[in-house]
Amino acid sequence: MTSDAVKMVQQAIDEARADGYADGQRKGYAEGYAAAMQAMQEFLRSSSATPRRTAKTDEIASAPRGRIRDDINEYVPKTPRYVSQLFVAEAYQGFAPEPASPTQVLHWIKREKGKELPFTSLRRAIEALEKSGHLVEIGDSRTWRWAGLEFGASILPIRPTGTN
Numbered sequence: 001m002t003s004d005a006v007k008m009v010q011q012a013i014d015e016a017r018a019d020g021y022a023d024g025q026r027k028g029y030a031e032g033y034a035a036a037m038q039a040m041q042e043f044l045r046s047s048s049a050t051p052r053r054t055a056k057t058d059e060i061a062s063a064p065r066g067r068i069r070d071d072i073n074e075y076v077p078k079t080p081r082y083v084s085q086l087f088v089a090e091a092y093q094g095f096a097p098e099p100a101s102p103t104q105v106l107h108w109i110k111r112e113k114g115k116e117l118p119f120t121s122l123r124r125a126i127e128a129l130e131k132s133g134h135l136v137e138i139g140d141s142r143t144w145r146w147a148g149l150e151f152g153a154s155i156l157p158i159r160p161t162g163t164n
Helices: 002-023 026-045 055-062 081-095 102-113 119-131
Strands: 135-137 144-146
Touching: 002 026, 081 102, 081 119, 081 144, 102 119, 119 135, 119 144
Parallel strands: none
Antiparallel strands: 135 144
């Protein structure tokens, strides 16, 4: 229905241009242009131009402005720091004795653990493991290798009781 109206408006505009140029006058062009605009206004007022309303559009329109509804954006829980460190430590142990880049670690965690770890969490976990002596950076290559130390609870941050 909409494409028919667009074709009709385009045809009216083309006819107005042809009339105006054939007569050598701007008067024909102006009349044709006015007719095309009139046809467009009539189309916009018609019921075919009104947007279709669905339950979803009514629901979105009824939502308070400036608030995000829970049913649209799913809640993704934050991974606790100690869990991120465990994932990163396991990844580097899996790559040992070869060094690995942060991107390789992210891919390993996604493949093996089924979890997407934000890059900032990965970077903080690498810094903590490097500070505790469990990871060693290879020069300035931005790759690390497992230092071969026994991985224990001593490197993990203290987890407060009653929280995740």
